[in-house]
Amino acid sequence: MVTIYDIAEKAGVSAMTVSRVINNTGRISDKTRAKVKRVMDELGYVPNQMARSLVLQETRLLFLIITDITNPFYTTLARGAEDAARKRGYRLLFGNTDEDPEKENDYIDAVLKTRADGVLLAPAGDASLPHLEMLRRHNVPFVLLDREVPGAESDVVLGDSKEGARQLVKQLVGAGHRRIALINGSRTISSARERLEGYREALKLNDLAYDEALVLETSFGPRSDLTGIEAWLDGMRPLPTAFVAGNNVLAVELMRTLRSKGLRVPEDVSLVCFDELASYAEMDPFLTVISQQAYQFGHLGMQMLLDRIQSPGDPAGRRRIVLPAELIVRRSVRQL
Amino acid sequence: MVTIYDIAEKAGVSAMTVSRVINNTGRISDKTRAKVKRVMDELGYVPNQMARSLVLQETRLLFLIITDITNPFYTTLARGAEDAARKRGYRLLFGNTDEDPEKENDYIDAVLKTRADGVLLAPAGDASLPHLEMLRRHNVPFVLLDREVPGAESDVVLGDSKEGARQLVKQLVGAGHRRIALINGSRTISSARERLEGYREALKLNDLAYDEALVLETSFGPRSDLTGIEAWLDGMRPLPTAFVAGNNVLAVELMRTLRSKGLRVPEDVSLVCFDELASYAEMDPFLTVISQQAYQFGHLGMQMLLDRIQSPGDPAGRRRIVLPAELIVRRSVRQL
DNA sequence: GATTAATATGTTACCGATAACTCTAAAGTA
DNA sequence: TACTTTAGAGTTATCGGTAACATATTAATC
Structure with missing residues (x-):
């Protein structure tokens, strides 16, 4: 060399x-x-960037740690983050955790070893708290994306999950549905909790009883982790007339399972969910969804992070951005 | 610290x-x-990893540079590469070029500055040759994915594009189609060339004339780069009865445009393409496609790369893996 | 013409680790 | 007992840069 x-x-x-x-x-x-x-x-x-960083005590390297690189919500978010980072002369390292705290721990370790200047993190769940404490202990600025972690007073960019869930249920109720099921991610994830809560609130508001049997708590993905859907469906009698899915991956898996049972959407059951399925969903827009501004999650989050990095002495408290939920009505809900 | x-x-x-x-x-x-x-x-x-790398002359860092992080073909590939890298104790940096040689150049630069141990690259096109020479000049091992670059004698993992195109056309001809159009990526990309060639060969084999007006050369994506589809459609009289799309992004854009003109698939026109649309396509399997083993592209490519890195003296010549194309017949072709 | 100021370049120390070599004391050997 | 090994540590140089200070020219000022 x-x-x-x-x-x-x-x-x-x-x-x-x-x-x-x-x-x-x-x-x-x-x-x-x-x-x-x-x-x-x-x-x-x-x-030699390493030699430079060693003496400058700055790497211009940031980590973006997400839970599912094959989920278009996160890839779109990643693009937003990357654009913002490039614009300000930082390079971005991606990490993929599959919602597994172990893998997340590996990446946090990598962050520290690499002496990255900061981290953008979609946490695996509440179990991520020690990881955040680790980052804080080592003075690595970070911003959380899409999910909060109780106990960590951190900057965060969130979607309005509760309101989103309310709107989805409202939409279904408006179409005459009264037996509405929810398939959701793990309760160790803040957005899953919020979505459940929004669902319950909306039920109550419409004088519908909350029935535990109508709620399945599984995983937001990746798909190999999704189990129990079939047994859940078989256990509900009668079948609900409508389903709310906590995210796009769940919606797809549910739809696949329904199809395998000969049930069509929306003819036999209605279905709404959080997040667009993919840009490809635009090919044949079908599902009624709460659309989240994935790109903005990454872009805004990155800007917050870079602001933190570039004015480290800034005493400004915790910043919390909540992006609004937008309901997009399409054809997956049947009018009863 | x-x-x-x-x-x-x-x-x-x-x-x-x-x-x-x-x-x-x-x-x-x-x-x-x-x-x-x-x-x-x-x-x-x-x-401190940097201090270590500086003296050890080894970073255990690899780059994966792809052209479109929102394309599920590449994210699946990325997962394959990441799994293989993790298993052998290497960390992976992702780069996204949008098929832009400029951006690719930036990333090659980053590779060199970072002193990464190797690179997995889906090249933007033939214009990537200087980048590869740069890597070679600096003794950075690399493996190409999905696309070859003429003039660069490098290890590469490819799909059998020509055979894939032949099979798609054959499928259409078998269904009675004789006026078959092709929408394809730029001819500066080897896989686009191969697909065009396979298309032409299959036409000839079936005694069909090659008509230039039926072929549109645009971009494999991202979508903002896709232009001219509408003008192309308007210029063909009569409209073809069937379309071959060079990849998933093109298929989606074409379908969207067709729909905006009130044309349905397959009722009005038939459509086949390369690559699955997304895992979500499985929700409602519809398009007849040539499915490529995206995960294997990344996994095998990474293994080849690590082999090169770990036995640098190995005189073994160029390695070229061609993964077979698998036709999956679904419902997007109408029998005439 | 002597002094000061500005410009252009060199020297030294250090960032945080590791390789290669050296040293010391205890254990083993003849 | 005198000599060789060996286990367990320490010293020094180095990886490839940059900051801070030092120095040597040249130009400007009185």
Whole structure:
């Protein structure tokens, strides 16, 4: 590997002069600068970022840790985060946890070892608290995305899950449904709790009883973790006329299972959910959903993070952004 | 930040002893080891990866550079690559180029600056050649995914695009179609060329004339780059009875445009394409596709890369893996 | 022409780790 | 007992950069 010392020797100057040319600092005569640059080109010099970071105590590296890289909500979010990071000269490392606190722990470890300047994290769940404490202990700024962690007073960008759930239920009730089921993620995840609560509130508001049998708590994905849907369906008699799914992955799995039982949506049962399925859903817009501004989650979150990083002394308290939920009515609800 | 020197001082040993405890090298008495470990825990020590890499000349960091992070083909591929990398103790950095050679150049630059141990690259196109030469010049092992670059003798994992295109056309011809259009990615991309060629071969084999007007060359995505579909459709008289799309993004865009013109698939026109749309496509399997083993692209590619990295002296020539194309027949082709 | 100021460059120390070598004391050997 | 091993540590140099200070020119000022 070519180093500044190689350049320095060949150009007949000191290493410091080369460093100055690279960083455009200090004063350098045009002649020297030209000579150094020529030698750099000749030898194909590329600065060693590690050596730089070591002395500068700054890596310009950020981590984005998400729970499911195949979920379009998160990839869209990732794009938003990446755009914002690039714009301000930071590089972004992605991590994928599959909602597994173990894997998340591995990534937190990587963050610390790498001395990343900050972290954008969609936490696996409440069990992420020790990880956040770890980050705080090591003074690594972080912003949570999509989910809160009780006990961690952190910056966070959330969707309005409770209101979203209310709207979905309201939509169903408006279409005449009275037996409405909910398939949801784990209660260890704040957004799942909020969605359940919104669902219950909306039921109460419409004088519908809450029936535990109509609620399935499973996982937000990835799909291999989704179990028990079939048994749940078989256990409900009579079958609900409508379903609310806590996210896109659940909606898909539920729909697949319904189909395997010969049940069609919306002819036989109605279905609404959180999140768009994919950009491909636009091909044949079908599901009535609460659409979340995935890109904004990443973009705003990244901006908050960079603000924290670039003004570390700023005493400003915790920042909490709640993005509104938008109901998009399509064709998956049948009017009873 | 806590360093080995802090540990050393507090434990009353030298920094080297601490290093030995961390890496489990050399000889250390149980007593000393225990003492050092205790101090490490107390102070919450985390090794500085950069300092380590600097002296070891190895980062255990790999880059995966893909062209579209919102395309499920690539996210599935990414998962395959990540799994393989984790298993062997490497960390993975993702980059997203949007098929833009400029952005790709930025990432190649990042690879070099970071001194990553290797790169897995889905090249933006033939214009990526200088980037590959750059990597070679700096002795960074790399493996290409999904696309070849003429002039670069590199390891590569490909799909059998030509055969895939042949099968798609054959399927259409078998259903009675004789006026078959192709919407494809840029000819600067090897897989687009192969798909075009397979399309032409299959036409010839079935005594159908090749008509340039029936072929649109646009982009494999992201969607904002897709233009000219509507004008192309309007220019074809009569309209083809069937379409082949060069990938999933194109299929979606085409379908959306067709729908906006009041044309339904398959009632009015038939459509087949490369790649699954998303895992969500399984919800309501509809499109007849050539399904590629996206996970395997990433997994095998990563294994090849790690093999290269871990036996650098190995003189073995270029390795080229071609994964077979599998036709999955569903409901998007109408029998004429 | 001597002094001061500005410009251009060099020297040294350090960031946080590890390799290679050295040293010391206790154990083993003849 | 004298000599060799060996276990368990320490010292020093180095990886590739940059900050801070020092120095040598050249130009400006009186």
